[in-house]
Amino acid sequence: MAATGTTAPRGTVPPRRADAVRNRERIVAAAGQAFARYGSDASLDDIARRAGVGNATLYRHFPDRETLAHEVVLAVVERITDRARAALAECGPSGGGDDPFEALHRFVTGAAQERVGALCPMLDADFDSEEPRLLAARRRLEGAVGELLDRARRAGRLRADADTGDLLMAVGQLTRPLPGADCARLERFSGRQLQIYLDGLRAPAESRLPGRAATLEALRRED
Structure with missing residues (x-):
């Protein structure tokens, strides 16, 4: 039966x-x-x-704490990726619709709300950044952010010498509390710092950046 x-x-x-x-x-x-x-x-x-x-x-x-930490970082990466994809949808499939730089601006300020920089101290030598789910999520984020930058660049709104690594590293650093300062105090001022940074990304550029662009490949290179 x-x-x-x-x-x-x-x-x-x-x-x-x-x-x-x-x-x-x-x-x-x-x-x-x-x-x-x-x-x-x-x-x-x-x-x-x-x-x-x-x-x-x-x-x-x-x-254990490590399992929980990985899940937190994964959730933050996925939320930031969702913000990048929403920004891409706002500026259309090929850069049409909203101004691509304004879409980039909304993504950066939204991503900052996730306070990813405050989590950076957790990513120490014992943190497995190559865990398969986290690695896949990171690649999705990098792809979406890279496309967002490409659209702003093709529209002539983004300086030519900035790359994906530059943007992601800046968002992390500008949302990382200073020693002795908690996140609540940081949020009072982070919007100003992000705006200063975003103004520096606009084209035409008024300066020449030193060194080479921080590509994702350069950031991962060990030499």
Whole structure:
């Protein structure tokens, strides 16, 4: 007789319950806020409290701090990628629609809200930046940002000597708190710094940048 009921076929992974998915999302969001403010040493007990879950629930989803840190960074990268793709949609498939530089401007200011620079201290020697999901997400981000820059450049609105690595590195540095300053204080001034940087990206350029463009390949080269 054929089996009945709702048991998943052997070899398949049953879908997560909706409440488990919500708990996981809340934990990742709370951890992102805590890591951005207190660094990688943020209390896991505090993260569970912020997420409105018990410690056992946190550890059921994330057995150690490293696993949670990877999930936070992955979530931030994916959100920034979504912002880049939204900006691409705003300036049309080939640079039409909105001014490509204004779309780039909205992307940069939106990406800064993710406070990616505040997470940089977590990316130490023990952080696996080549973890497959994170590596794939990073490539999607770089592709979307590279296309956004290309459209602004083709429209004559972006200086010719700036590259993807220049932009991503600047967003990271300009959203990284100074020693002794927390993120809340940083946000009062980061908009000014980002605007100064964006004005420097506009074409025609009023200066010549020293050295070579920070391409993604150059940033990854070890020599």
